[in-house]
Amino acid sequence: MNSEFIEALDQICKDKGIPKDTMFEAIEAALVSAYKKNYGTAQNVKVKMDRETGDVKVYAQKTVVENVYNDLFEISLEDAQKLSKKYQVGDVVDIEVTPKSFGRIAAQNAKQVVVQRIREAERGIVYEDFLSKESEIVTGIVERIERKNVLVDLGKAEATLTPNEQIPNETYNHGDRIKVYIVEVKKTTKGPQILISRSHPGLVKRLFEMEVPELQQGIVEIRSISREPGSRTKMAVYTKDENVDPVGSCVGYKGARVQAVVNELKGEKIDIVKWSSKPQEFVTNALSPAKVLSIDIDEKEKIARVVVPDYQLSLAIGKEGQNVRLAAKLTGWKIDITSESASKS
Template identity: 70%
Template sequence: MNSEFLEALKDLEKEKGIAVDVLLEAIEAALLSAYKRNFGSLQNARVHIDRNTGDFKVYSQRTVVEEVEDDRLEISLEDARKIDPRFNLGDVVENEVTPRNFGRIAAQTAKQVVVQRIREAERNIIFEEFANREGDILTGIVQRIENKNVFIELGKTEAILTPSEQMPGEEYRPGDRLKTYIVEVRKTTKGPQILVSRTHPGLLKRLLEMEVPELYEGVIELKSIAREAGYRSKIAVYSKDENVDPVGACVGPKGMRVQNIVSELNGEKIDIVKWDQDPSKFVASSLSPAKVVAVEVWEDEKVARVIVPDYQLSLAIGKEGQNARLAAKLTGWKIDIKSESQMAEIYPEYNQYEENPEDGDLESYLSGTDELEYSPDDDLAKNDDK
């Protein structure tokens, strides 16, 4: 090694961002390991590379003791003071022991260390780049599929879409362009491992922000998302500006904005509803497209009973209970759905508000002090599986 080698390391520092001192320390450690392996595995030694010339030297190290038990590791105080009278017990005496044919081994070792450090630096750069993008959306090209895992090319690295993060019914082929959501970036010995998802609610959120400028700018606020990937999603949005319709802004002219997202998610249905501070209104809108007659809430238990027309019951519950389930996730409330005829069977007094509107409307009755005798736990369990 010489000054040209040092210049090469300085160039690497500029290009790869690896400090010269870090490389030299790594080379010294590798040279020491090579020396012990080939020449003196039982003795203490130190390798030093001159930072100005690039010359390297190997020094043996022996501790100054009163009685020598192993002359490869220890030296007597008397012999140490023959070398330098300033030595005392416990000091370390160094002697140069650089082997004559060590240059070839040193050059090979230095090359291996530099190559390894360059790889590590490149991996760290990639890790830092993607670690800062966790929770973001990225576009890549499907490279290959192994054991149902989809590997997506991202330039210098690749992301993994595991089976659990793939959308039901979606097929992936090499060469397909795919938008995914970065769930996690892990640091491994083989480099960064980037785990992505097509089912995460965050993917829907990011797609909305890309399509709806008002969301990105903060004019509209996305309050909550409930998603069953590949089938249906519900989104609650809100705007502090009374002049801005949050639902209309997300839907877009002729439905173009939301349609672009639906196309990206391969036909997944998306319901966009207006968030309201009043839980009864929010719960009612969350069951869209079903029409709601009235909502009764128990705020302490976060339970809501919703009454719908008979012909709207199946729509409110949804196929296999999907609409009701998503509404519950969206609002954070347990929702019990009843049709008007069911209410009449359970509570006969309900009929007087159907037959005699002059007695008052149903919603006023439910929100008043003269409530129907009902506990929210009575029949919520009936709808838990819906």
């Protein structure tokens, strides 16, 4: 090891944001293992690397005792005081045992540690970067498809879009640019594991925030979303500002804002309704586009019993019950729908 190595180490630590002492401690710990492995010793040893010159020295550590029973770990008080009068029983003495050939082994191991620490630091930087993007949208490029999993290049890292997180019937091809929602970022020994989704309701929320300035400014809020990916989404919006139409803000002029989101979601239908703190009003809005004649609320059971015109019954329930199912999820109320004629019989 030499001063050139120390200069290079200084630069690496600066570039990668790794504390210099952390790097030296890691190298010294690795050199202890290398010494024991190469010289087959059971001694207690420590390795010190000079922070200025890079010189490496190995020291056997021995405890000062009155009577020596194991000279690998112990040194007599008499022998210790030959080295320095300051030593007393119970002290630990460092005795240099650096082998002549240790420089080559040290250089090799130091290099391995530096490479490993750089890799760990880079993983840490990527982890922190993506952790700050949890619950956000990022754009990635489809790399390849493996057993229905879509591998997406996010720039500094790769993430897997699993079948459960894909939009049903959406096709992905190599080179496609797609927007994905970061659900969670986990730290693993192989680097950050980034869980992404195209089916998460949060994707719809973030897409609207990108399109609607009133949402970005906090004038309009998205209070709840219920979604059946690839098919239909219901979104409840609210504003405190009486001069602002929250639904109109999200729909946009001639439907431009909502259409931009629909296009990104490959044609998924989106119903935007007005949120209300009054259950009757909120459930009525949530069942849109169906018209509601009357609604009876059971607060205890949290059931909303709704009556609709006969010709609106199938619209209120929706294809395969989708409209009422999404409305129930959006409002948090169980919804029972009855036609006008059935309610009178």
